[in-house]
Amino acid sequence: MKRIYLDNNATTQVDEQVKAVMDPFFCEKYGNPNSLHRFGTEVHPYMREALDQLYAGIHADDEDDIIINSCASEGNNTVIKSEYYRSILSNSKKIRMITSTIEHPAVSEAYRFLEKLGAEVIYLPVNSEGLVDPEALREAIDPDITSLVSIIWANNETGLINPVKEYAEICRENGVKLHLDAVQAVGKIPVNMKQIEADFITFSAHKFHGPKGVGGLYIRKGNSIIPLIHGGEQMAGLRAGTINTPYFIGMGKAMELAVSNLEFEDREVRRLRDKLEDAIVKIKDVEVIGKRELRTPNTILASFRGIEGEAFLWDLNQNGVAASTGSACSSESLESNPTFVAMDIGSDLAHTGIRFSLSRYTTEEEIDYAIKVIHNTVKRLRSISSTKNKEYI
């Protein structure tokens, strides 16, 4: 059976070129880069090249730091907990932290945990366009007691891109630090740290055709962090643990390729995404969440009235198409998707969201096939559905 992967916001295929640059660091150049001997030092030029690729990819300044870690979840936890620990250790009044209701669990769960330790966390809602409103941020900031703001750059479920430049300006004006979860931005839209003056951003290689289990934490010059993982002196003492050289080097290459493909992403991936979206919105009783021009070029979150999301995925999977849902029927919480609520999408649609996410490997033929499968799925599952007022196609 054909297999079509439209779940690239979950993870991506590793680029063959990335795999190739990683290969020598398993069995030949396997030294520990912190060793003084030649086995260690021979890896250094490759690490430097990878760092150059990463710095160039996000337009970081040479004075800034990019800590290589295990993933974006680690990066997010590091920033959030570091700022909280700092307030505690310095007995500071800055116990307020601000985030949004549409964060990935790697941010929201870290904040939920800090709340248990005494942090005051404000969760900003989204507006009718599905974005975190800069004015709401301005209002929530009390510069005397606020330490950190964490907001998702591009949302993983909807693909909606937040106005991060405005957040950066507001945070600067108020002397508050800004942390952006850039996981779904890197490789999909330009990420330029010269233009967006955030203090911290996080990313994960596997979202842009790099390997899983390696990520980056960008720290703008003038900021410091308290390590999440204490131990050896790796990463300038900011992140202990023997450096994963093949993955480090692979991520550098993946970043270089991602950035050089941004134009392709914006043109070709967007064209195929739009083709798929046009076909989806032609089906009756379907809503796509968020305006196209406000989204990353690869993502569609669509709601098909009368079809529960997991059942939809089941039928797609039976026909070889992989997608995902935000609210699986088995998820423990019944809370409605905050984006749906804010955008005034009926609660009867809360369990009907399906996310399709493309990549530079997605082909036109695959999209044509997926469209057929989606049509058949809608037809079959709506014929089973008890929901009234929905038409098949």
Add this chain to the structure above:
Amino acid sequence: MAKTDLIGGSLWEQYSEKVTERMNHPAFMGELTEEDAAAKGAELVIADYGADSCGDAVRLYWLVDPKTGKILDAKYKSFGCGTAIASSDVMAEMCIGKTVDEAARITNLDVEKALRDSPDQPAVPPQKMHCSVLAYDVIKKAASVYKNVDMSVFEDEEIVCECAQVSLSTIKEVIKLNDLKTVEEITQYTKAGAFCKSCIRPGGHENRKFYLVDILADTRAEMEKERLNTAAAKKSFLELTLIQKHKEVEKVIEQYVRPILNNDGGSVEVMDMKEEGGKTIVYIRYLGACMGCAASTTGTFEVIRNTLKQKVDDSIEVQLV
């Protein structure tokens, strides 16, 4: 389960073949109409349960023979995940040929069992158990529509955990009998809360009328009250007449002491009781195997003495005759 949990994403892998088959080829999906009913001289019953906003909704259609109360045909429509659709399909099939009263006794556990490939391998993973609950709720709804009565008529007991079908009275009983102190213990003893977890505390997958955390707190409070009451009752031991005191002592000996001694083929009897300077002296005599047993003057004696002191009153002293 540990390794499966560590790998994650195994939800669908844990479905039985039957669940997959029913989801892919539901056999009883569809609608029944007044025309269908007229053709069979039957009454059409339509019942809705659940809502799209909760993630699960089902509509059940029955053709009921008015003379026998038998369900001649059943179909359904469902908004839900694969398990919900598969459960509804089996449920509709199970209704056919039963009387309305018989059908109303089908539970979600029956539905889940019918979906198993082998008798001791669950058809769905724990977090999916609640998807079969709707299938049985809708039967009760249909029965109440047919009989024109309230749905609660078909619920003999207050069910706290729908997935495992555990009632309020069962949960209270195990808490009291086993002196349970945590929700985890309740789950270990009864399986309540082991599946979709909605009944553990507010904020889960579904809103419930009762939550285990509240039941535990209330029952523990009740137990504490009972304990204080018995303590209060004990305080007045000294005010009882000698005959009343004798009754209390006999009660405790019968309940706590004799069963132990009987195990070894022995027993004990109270020969006399005396009140002396704020003390109550109980004279006892061993019977059967206890007579002449070495422990009877030491260990066993201590057990009897302590039991009476704790369960009746501290003022009691015991003497062997």
